[in-house]
Amino acid sequence: MSSEKKVQFRSKLGLIAATVGSAVGLGNIWRFPAEVQAGGGAAFLVIYVICVLLLGIPVMLAEFSLGRAGGTDAIGAFSKVSPKGKQWSWVGGLSVLTAFLILIFYVVVTGWTFEYTWQSLTGDLYAGGHDTAGFSGKMEQYIESGTRPLVFSLVVVALNLCILLGGVTKGIERLSNVLMPMLFVLLLVFCGVSMTLPKATEGLEFFFRPDFSKVTPRVWLSALGQAFFSLSLGMGILITYASYYPRNTKLVRTATTVSLLDMLVAVMMGVIIFPAVVSFGLTGESLKGTALVFVTLPEVFAQLPAGRVWSVLFFLLLSIAALTSTVSIAEVTIRTLQDRLHLSRRAACLWLMCPMFVLSGVCAMSVGPWSGYRIFGKTMFDFLNDITANWMLPIASIGLCIFVGWVAPRTLLRDQLSNHGTLRSRLFRPSLFIIRYLAPVLILLVLIGGL
Ligand code: PHE
Numbered sequence: 001m002s003s004e005k006k007v008q009f010r011s012k013l014g015l016i017a018a019t020v021g022s023a024v025g026l027g028n029i030w031r032f033p034a035e036v037q038a039g040g041g042a043a044f045l046v047i048y049v050i051c052v053l054l055l056g057i058p059v060m061l062a063e064f065s066l067g068r069a070g071g072t073d074a075i076g077a078f079s080k081v082s083p084k085g086k087q088w089s090w091v092g093g094l095s096v097l098t099a100f101l102i103l104i105f106y107v108v109v110t111g112w113t114f115e116y117t118w119q120s121l122t123g124d125l126y127a128g129g130h131d132t133a134g135f136s137g138k139m140e141q142y143i144e145s146g147t148r149p150l151v152f153s154l155v156v157v158a159l160n161l162c163i164l165l166g167g168v169t170k171g172i173e174r175l176s177n178v179l180m181p182m183l184f185v186l187l188l189v190f191c192g193v194s195m196t197l198p199k200a201t202e203g204l205e206f207f208f209r210p211d212f213s214k215v216t217p218r219v220w221l222s223a224l225g226q227a228f229f230s231l232s233l234g235m236g237i238l239i240t241y242a243s244y245y246p247r248n249t250k251l252v253r254t255a256t257t258v259s260l261l262d263m264l265v266a267v268m269m270g271v272i273i274f275p276a277v278v279s280f281g282l283t284g285e286s287l288k289g290t291a292l293v294f295v296t297l298p299e300v301f302a303q304l305p306a307g308r309v310w311s312v313l314f315f316l317l318l319s320i321a322a323l324t325s326t327v328s329i330a331e332v333t334i335r336t337l338q339d340r341l342h343l344s345r346r347a348a349c350l351w352l353m354c355p356m357f358v359l360s361g362v363c364a365m366s367v368g369p370w371s372g373y374r375i376f377g378k379t380m381f382d383f384l385n386d387i388t389a390n391w392m393l394p395i396a397s398i399g400l401c402i403f404v405g406w407v408a409p410r411t412l413l414r415d416q417l418s419n420h421g422t423l424r425s426r427l428f429r430p431s432l433f434i435i436r437y438l439a440p441v442l443i444l445l446v447l448i449g450g451l
Contacts, residue, residue, distance in 0.1 A: 006071065009244050010169045016257055017176035021324030022237050023262040024183065026109060027230040029321055030293045032266040033273045035226055040214030041206055045267070047220060051227040052259050055442060058434040059233050059397065060255045061427070062404040065416035067242025068251070073336040074099075074236035077243070082408040091399030095236030098392040099332035100352075102235060105384045106329065107160075107360040108367070110322035111152035115142050116294065117315035118152075120308060130302040135295040143294070144368040153364040154357055159323065160330050161353040167345060168244050172327055179320045186317040187268045193310065194275045203275030221449040224442060229389070230262055232325070234397035236332040243335070252417055252427050265321075276300045293318065330356075390450035398440045398447070405436035 009015035036044045070077025075092035079085040119125040119142065128134045143149055163171045194200060228234060245254070273292070276282075280303055282296050297314065301307040330352060337348035366373065366380035375383040404413060413432055417425035 007168050007244055008246050009173050011173075012249070014169070014173040014177050015241075015245060015249065016254065016261075017180040018172050018324075018328070019238070019241055019254065019258045020261045021172075021176040021180055022232045022241065022328030023230060023258055023325075024180075024265045025230075025232075025321050025325035026106075026113075026318070027226065028262065028266045029269050029318055030290075031226060032230070033269055034289060034292060035222055036207065036270055036274075038214075039219040039222065040211035042208045043210035043212045043215050044219060044223060045207075045270070046210060047215065047223040048227060048266075049263065051220075051224045052231065052263055055224065055434060055439050056227045056231045056233065057255050057259050058427075058431040059228070059401060059439055060231055060238060060259065061251060061417060061431050062400060062413070062435050063233065063238035064242040064245070064251045064255060065413050066400070066404055066408070067239035068245050068247075068249070069412055069416055070239070071243050073243070073339040074239045074332055075336055076339050077239055078403060081412055082403075084407055085403075088399070088403045088407060091396060091403055092236065092239070094392060094399065095234060095239070095396045096332055096336050098388050098396055099235045099237065099329045101384050101392070102388050103326065103329050103333070103356065104359045104363050105381050106322070106326055107156045107356065108149065108153050108364045108381065110156045110319065110326050111149055111154075111360075111364060112143055112294070113315055113318040113322050114155060115148060115152045117312060117319050120311035120315055123308060125298060125311065126302060126308060130299065132295060132299065135298045136291070138298070139290070139294045143290075144371075146365055146369040149364040149368065150361050153360045156323070156326065157353055157356050157360055160326055160356075161349055163327055164330055164334060164349045164353075165346060168331075172331065175327065176324055179324055183265075183317060183320050186313055186320075187265065187272070190272045190310075190314065190317070191268055193304075194272045197275045197279040199279040200275040203278035204271065206278060207270045207274040218449065221446050225389070225446050225450070228393065228397060228443075228446075230266065231259060232328065234393040234400065235329060236336075236396075237328045240332045240335045241328065248419060250419065250423065252425060273297075391447070394443050394447040394450065398443050401435050401440045401443070405432065405440075 009018060039047070066077050066081060070080045072080060073092075074095050075089050078089045078092045082088070116125065125138060128138060163175050165171065166174070194203075197203070232238060277296060277300070280300050282299060298311060301311040301314070304310055333352045334345070334348045337343050337351055338345060343351065362370070363380050363384065371379050373380070378386065413435070414425070414428050415421070417428050417431070
């Protein structure tokens with residue numbers, strides 16, 4: 001049996017570090033700046049902050065409450081918490097499946113960040129032409145070549161396996177305690193570097209000057225989608241992590257801290273990226289998607305003094321952010337295997353990660369040599385990305401809100417937010433209102449908008 005003794009995070013700081021480690025990922029570092037660019041600079045930022053505060057935090061509280069009250073995996077939590085919960089376990093099941101599918105391709109992307117760190121170290125990244133064409137060629141070579149991305153994906157899976165075998169406190173918590181402070185230090189260093197660039201002020205002006213003419217309903221929907229993705233909502237992660245929270249953890253304070261730190265990282269990324277791209281005249285198309293981090297930024301580094309050092313540090317930062325997210329999303333399935341199938345931790349880790357070697361490997365190849373094999377007209381990579389982001393995450397999040405808002409006993413949220421009446425919880429009523437009405441409707445709009 002897996003649950004002889006209740007596993008818990010050992011310290012408050014460790015618990016925050018682990019949860020922030022999950023939230024801070026590629027969503028903050030490369031998706032956020034691209035969204036800001038498309039959504040009218042600070043106008044998007046303002047809308048994003050509203051989405052996080054108004055919807056993100058309450059839904060996070062719903063996941064935390066369910067997770068801690070359940071004290072088990074994301075599927076079991078539903079049936080534990082409410083007599084009618086059994087019929088709702090499918091929501092947990094959907095989250096776990098989503099987490100599993102996301103892990104497959106997120107591992108591949110994490111592999112790219114590792115490869116870029118490695119190629120910066122060896123200098124190979126800067127061996128060819130230092131223009132857009134040169135770095136695009138390199139990207140093709142690194143991402144689409146097949147074997148190398150395959151190898152780096154396998155490295156990421158192996159690393160995950162080692163960390164997760166260590167368990168929640170000795171693996172996840174310890175890792176986060178080391179990597180999260182490192183990540184913040186690196187971010188601070190890069191903010192500093194960015195301020196020394198020739199057109200730093202112009203870049204900041206672009207970032208902090210709102211252009212509300214660019215704000216369409218679409219921008220609202222993408223801000224909401226971005227908020228949910230960035231806070232790791234709907235994937236069962238926070239339900240699982242909260243099951244490791246001690247009884248006296250203050251959930252409201254934890255949710256606020258995690259959300260603010262996650263937003264802080266996103267804002268810091270804006271402060272880093274916009275001065276850089278404006279200073280080197282690299283706006284527009286180059287800011288979109290993968291090109292931003294894998295083409296545009298290397299172009300910037302190539303023009304900086306000691307550029308290779310910055311390059312190594314930046315891709316290290318990216319790798320850290322991505323790795324701590326993969327660990328959290330893998331934990332969802334591991335906990336489920338432990339609690340549903342009564343596997344030992346070791347067995348659960350192996351049962352998840354052995355297939356992952358194959359699946360992520362295939363997914364890595366689907367971007368390159370195997371791109372001819374299509375699922376509904378898409379490569380495996382794009383297919384997984386699309387169904388999880390556009391379908392599964394929104395549906396799981398709506399299900400969660402309906403369950404916590406309407407099906408579970410009202411006392412669930414109240415007891416959890418107030419630690420069974422020992423704390424005042426002014427956020428209980430507004431949160432319940434949002435979880436019941438506002439969040440499901442707005443997420444439904446995101447779902448429809450995504451189609
Ligand atoms: N919050 C993460 C991010 O911003 C999302 C995520 C978490 C994705 C865990 C995958 C795994 O990137």
